[in-house]
Amino acid sequence: MTEGERTGWVHDIRWASRLAWRDSRGAKGKGFLYALSMALGIATLVALGSFGADMRQALAGQTKNLLGADLVVYSRQPFSETAQKLLTPLPGRRAETKRFGTMAHFPKTDQAVLSRIRAMGDGFPFYGEILTEPADAAATYQQGPRALVDAVLLERVGAQVGEEIRLGQQTFTIHGKILETPGVPPAASVMGPRVYISLDYVAATGLLQQGSRVFYSYAYQFPDSFDGDAWVETNKKDLRTERLSWSTVNEQRQQIGDDMDNLTAFLSLTALLTLLLGGLGVAGAVHYHVQQKTRQIGVLRCLGATVRQVVIVYMIQVMTMTLFAVVVGVAVGLGLQLFLPALIREFFPVAFEPSFQGYEVLLAAGWGFLLSFLLALAPLVAVRRVSPLVSFRAFLNPPKADWLQYACYGAVILIWLVFAVMRTGSFQIGGLFLLGLIAAVGILYLTARLLAVAARRVSKMGLPFTWRHGVASLFRPQNQTLILMVILGMGIFLIAVLGGARTMLIGQFSDVRQREKPNFIAWDIQVDQLDSVLAISREMGVEPQNITPIVPMRIEAINGKSIGDLLATDIPHWALRREYRSSYRAELGDSEKVIEGEFTGQVAADIEVVPISLEQDIAADLQVALGDRLTLDVMGIPLETEITSIRDVEWQSMAPNFFIIFPAGILEAAPQMFMFNGRTQSAEQVADLQRAIIKNNPNVMCVDLTQMVKTFDGILDKAATMVQFLAGLCMLTGLVLLGSALWNSRYQRMGEHALLRTLGAQTRQVAWITLTEYLLLGLLASLTGVVLAVIANWALGLFLFKVDPFPQPLVFLVPCLTLPPLTLLLGYLSHRDLWRTPAIFVLRGEN
Amino acid sequence: MNEILRVAQVAKRYESVGRSVDVLRDTSFTLYAGESAAIVGPSGSGKTTLLGLCAGLDTPTSGSLTLLGADLAAMSEGERAALRNRKVGFIFQSFHLMPSLTALENVTLPLELLGRGNAEQAAITLLDQVGLADRRHHYPAQLSGGEQQRVAIARAFINQPEILFADEPTGNLDLETSERITDLLFTLNREQGTTLLLITHDLELAKKTGRLFRINHGQLMEETNQQAQIAEVAL
Ligand SMILES: Nc1ncnc2c1ncn2[C@@H]1O[C@H](COP(=O)(O)OP(=O)(O)O)[C@@H](O)[C@H]1O
Ligand SMILES: [Mg+2]
DSSP states (O other), rough: OOHHHHHHHHHHHHHHHHHHHHHHTTHHHHHHHHHHHHHHHHHHHHHHEEEEHHHHHHHHHHHHHHHHHSEEESSSSSSOHHHHHHHTTSSSSEEEEEEEEEEEEETTTTTTEEEEEEEOOOOOOSSOOEEEEETHHHHGGGTTTTEEEEEHHHHTTTOTTTTEEEEEEEEEEEEEEEOOOOTTTTTTHHSSSEEEGGGGGGGHTTOOOTTTOOOEEEEEOOOTOOHHHHHHHHHHHHHTTOOOEEEHHHHHHHHHHHHHHHHHHHHHHHHHHHHHHHHHHHHHHHHHHHHHHHHHHHHHHHHTTTTTHHHHHHHHHHHHHHHHHHHHHHHHHHHHHTEEEEEEEEGOOSOOOOOOOOOHHHHHHHHHHHHEEEEEEEGGGGGGGGOOGGGGGGSSOOOOOOHHHHHHHHHHHHHHHHHHHHHHHHHHHHHHHHHHHHHHHHHHHHHHHHHHHHHHHHOOOTHHHHHHHHHHHTTTTGGGGHHHHHHHHHHHHHHHHHHHHHHHHHTTTTHHHSSSSEEEEEEEEEEGGHHHHHHHHHTTTOOOEEEEEEEEEEEEEETTEEHHHHHSSSSSSHHSSSEEEEEOOOOTTTEEEEEEEEEOBBBOOOOOOOEEOOOOOOOHHHOOOOOOOEEEETEEEEEEEEEEEEEETTTTTTSSOOOOEEETTSSSSOOOEEEEEEEEOOHHHHHHHHHHHHHOOOTOEEHHHHHHHHHHHHHHHHHHHHHHHHHHHHHHHHHHHHHHHHHTTTHHHHHHHHHHHHHOOOHHHHHHHHHHHEEEHHHHHHHHHHHHHHHHHIIIIIIOOOSOOOSOTTHHHHHHHHHHHHHHHHHHHTTTGGGGGHHHHHHHTOO | OEEEEEEEEEEEEEEEEEEEEEEEEEEEEEEETEEEEEEEEOSSSSHHHHHHHHHHHHHSEEEEEEEEEEEEGSHHHHHHHHHHHHHEEOTTTTOOTTTSSHHHHHHHHHHHHHTTTTTHHHHHHHHHHHTOOOGGOOOGHHHHHHHHHHHHHHHHHOOSSSSEEEEEEEHHHHHHHEEEEEEHHHHHHHTTOOEEEEEOHHHHHHHTTTTTEEEEEEEEEEEHHHHHHHHHOOO
């Protein structure tokens, strides 16, 4: 054999693969489990990447259908003459649409439900089709007093196609059931079911009286030669002056696309984080593996193996494991992809089918491989430094720090960063996401460490024997307890925060659920209807409370600066354009209090500048303070006002509250409508009351808040699935890692159990030590997650929802209680046979 | 004299696939209180097997074993464990300390299994006797082989056993350390009046015991001192 042959790469690799294969005997199961924990992360990357691409493609194919037109111009009041003139030059087809809310009444079942009416001009939508049953209904409903009704609504009231629906004073035939509308996510219909009618029949309903809230719009279909975006760009200022807003196809697509990109970016970053944590677990395992093989490596070196040869042996093992993880990950990911669309269908405006996204799969697999491989490689570099001398020494010196190892971990972080930036398409957002995740993991890790230290301390202070040993064996080196606590804790955290946020959201409406608090609201009551509606309510056993006048108004100028100029500032447009439904009162209610200035309750009718009170948040949004002047347009009449007080309002209370409150004495003569609320006892009572009110007052709207909160809860339920999916992934990765860590320490455990038995321990005691260990792991991991969840919830409650952060501590308790039994079960199942290890085992010195 | 261990016509056969091995055949002997005995024999001759049987770690194919007046065959695994815990001590060739426990915790382990409270003081005393009192908070990985074995000896004596089983206690140690360990073993043995059954390759060690058994091809024979000396000369 010549020197050249002995050191050739081909020879080395062939030799190394043979040894790698032999060396992996008995450890393949272990390797498989570790690969699985990485495969889960890769699977999620593949699934989410493909899913994101699916969504983008779905949107790209449906661009025009989302809007149904090339351009839509909206107004909150009938288009003025100047507005009409401004729009005249627009070429192509035009369709008018009016949208408003009303109670839809179904005579057959005698039920009334608050619905959103869309009165459509001819031809709209220009692009895309409303899917109906029967299929031709969408094409023919505009030819008479016919309506297309939301499938959800029909189901709710038990009505059928062919029956009648009454809107105001006009009866329509239910011509078809709406299955799907382009550009409208299905969830939207749960909150406000839609009814489509022809524009020609709006007048006949008699619902468009003065003061009722109607959204007017014109939809355009341009000839190909016309550039709608350019037209909007040049006419922006005039449009604003006319208080018109608009959507173009491009804007719409951009918006939805951005939202979805952010969602998938967040999801895939979390997936990558799971992969990273799983990978750290694997790194720990490889580290331990190498440590155990040190002596063997020393012997190999004595026998003449070169460093390169030895490194290749273990590299092959790690590479095989990683490749296996990638293959399994891709397969599982492709399977997962099939289920993802169903999870967001309710919130996505376009239906789509999953399809194979080669590029995304390749990308995810590539990232996954790179990250996993580097993570497994890092501890492996220690192999280089094993000296042949170790075979002659009884004791091994602990390995020193190695720059190559640090370089590997550095590369891992770098890859993660590049991934984040690429996925979000921006340094800033990518960096922020990453910082957030790192902070979260940091807190989790810190908590885990503190808990670990605490557990050891406590166990040393006179816990029973079995507990003490449970703790000690929990923190045995190859257990990766800290990483497990972080991964499992992250799952718990996601679930707990989700639950917390949800109870906070729902908690805002908790008053509705309290007895005696109003849960029924009626509004848009005309002055001449008020007495009769109140009488009906009393008759039906619902005492009207908080009878409040409402006067709609708009901002015309602030401190003399016109709305057109204001729109060019950074004051949010919605705050300037919106219709302010205000009220007047002589005294403030219980749920509001003045925090600045002084409230004036009564003025003379001929006062020149009316003192008004603003709610603090809207004042901040409008960037106004005490002493500032608002010119308000009340039904066409400008009214000069001055802010003399700022209020803090408890919005969650069921009392009617307003952004702007006027003093009594000035608005009494203005056109106004009334609202009131009351307490109902049952769904039947609500239905009866609604029916009775609608019968003679079809324009009045009412809603049952108890029902609404329920619906809302249902929607949140659906929205939660994506987060639950990630939480589930974390838990699964954690459990797989737990399983493999267990496998790693199995031999040692076997020896310890046999030793304990030899020393006279009862099987029960040995079992108890193990069960303690696993129970503790579950408990500590839960605690780790809950600590972060509490912090997050506290922040959410304080800054976002502005409510008591912990309305229901139970939300935190439940996920906490699910994990420990799981880990306990895993411990039990995996150790049952170990407890039966014959004690003689230890005498054979095989430990 | 008080009978501690009686082995009567014990045989052990290992059945493996398609083949069975008779490791021990018709083995009988009795040990009395305070005696010390050594079993010598070539590797693979069945020494460990015999020790395991005597300690109730394994069950014989035939024959009976009486340990401290109790018939091992008639006892459940739990009862045998309890007996070991109270009255038996062990020392192994590869020390077998629990890696996750400190030296002190390893020594107190048997007493803790029993649920005794004042384990720590006794353990410190014993660690002091083996010369490791100042190392009591160290983990096994931080101790040399000889030190680990000394901790193991302390652990073996902590429950004041009536009988001590040692399987090649010096097999993994160098000569000098072996001597220290041997001295320690016999000193404690004398002080506590423990019966000692040990397996060894080391004839120096074997000579210190009162009785000597030689095992060959599954056959156990007791040798008189004279015979032993002749055998040694012959070697
Ligand atoms: N579980 C077993 N199955 C089959 N053969 C065994 C088993 N345990 C030990 N043996 C065999 O029994 C014989 C005696 O082993 P052992 O008592 O360990 O010998 P010693 O301790 O004298 O070196 C050996 O040949 C060994 O291969
Ligand atoms: Mg042996």
